[in-house]
Amino acid sequence: MKMLEGFSQSFEELVKGHGKAIFNYIFSLVKHKELAEDLYQEVLLSAYLAYPSIKEKSKYKSWLFTIAINKCRDYWRKENKSKHFWREEVYSYSVTFEPAFIPEEEVLHKFSAEQMAEKINLLPEIYRNPIYLYYYQDLTLVEIARKSNLPMSTVKTRMKRAKDRLRPKMLSLA
Incomplete structure (x- = not known):
């Protein structure tokens, strides 16, 4: 004891x-x-x-x-x-039960996505690459840093600056 x-x-x-x-x-x-x-x-x-x-x-x-x-x-x-389950399983389940886009909505969605891509392409390359990898390739900040041989702080700074530059341009899309 x-x-x-x-x-x-x-x-x-x-x-x-x-x-x-x-x-x-x-x-x-x-x-x-x-x-x-x-x-x-x-x-x-x-x-x-x-x-x-x-x-x-x-x-x-x-x-x-x-x-x-x-x-x-x-x-x-x-x-x-858990997130993977919600992204894959629940999404595939819900797609079978949700109505498809109305053609007008689909055209508007595609048009705004194209406009957004145009705005991103106007960014300098050092800001465009991390935004593209993060939002279009679904890479994490760690993966972006590793892929581009940059320190994590540099990737974060470039992401922030890219978003700061995009913000005023995106207001015209809203």
């Missing part, structure tokens, strides 16, 4: 020492307070169950951060599967 009390007290000290940093780290990744709280609880549970297996006290902090990022990754994987 004494050993269990020592174990619990030792784990409690670990949480007091690093808990706030772990929570802030999770929150910075998921950007949603309630979700961060849930993931933080999962991290603590996993850490508590595996705590006796850690031999070196110097590795506790990095060990907790590793558990935190793995819990976030698990959550994102689960979310992506």
Whole structure:
């Protein structure tokens, strides 16, 4: 019984020492307070169950951060599967039951898509490429950075500048 009390007290000290940093780290990744709280609880549970297996006290902090990022990754994987289901399964189901476009709507939609493509083509190439890859090729910012051999910050900056340049041009389409 004494050993269990020592174990619990030792784990409690670990949480007091690093808990706030772990929570802030999770929150910075998921950007949603309630979700961060849930993931933080999962991290603590996993850490508590595996705590006796850690031999070196110097590795506790990095060990907790590793558990935190793995819990976030698990959550994102689960979310992506859910989104994939909604994108593919539900869409294919709904297409069979939704009425087709009215011809006039289809023409208007095609016309505005063509106008939008024209506006995008007016952008300088350094801004046009990330917009095209993101919106027309469905690549993520990470994939765009990798494909174009650019740092992520450069890709984000170019996307923002492209959107800033497109915004006034798009008002004429509305």
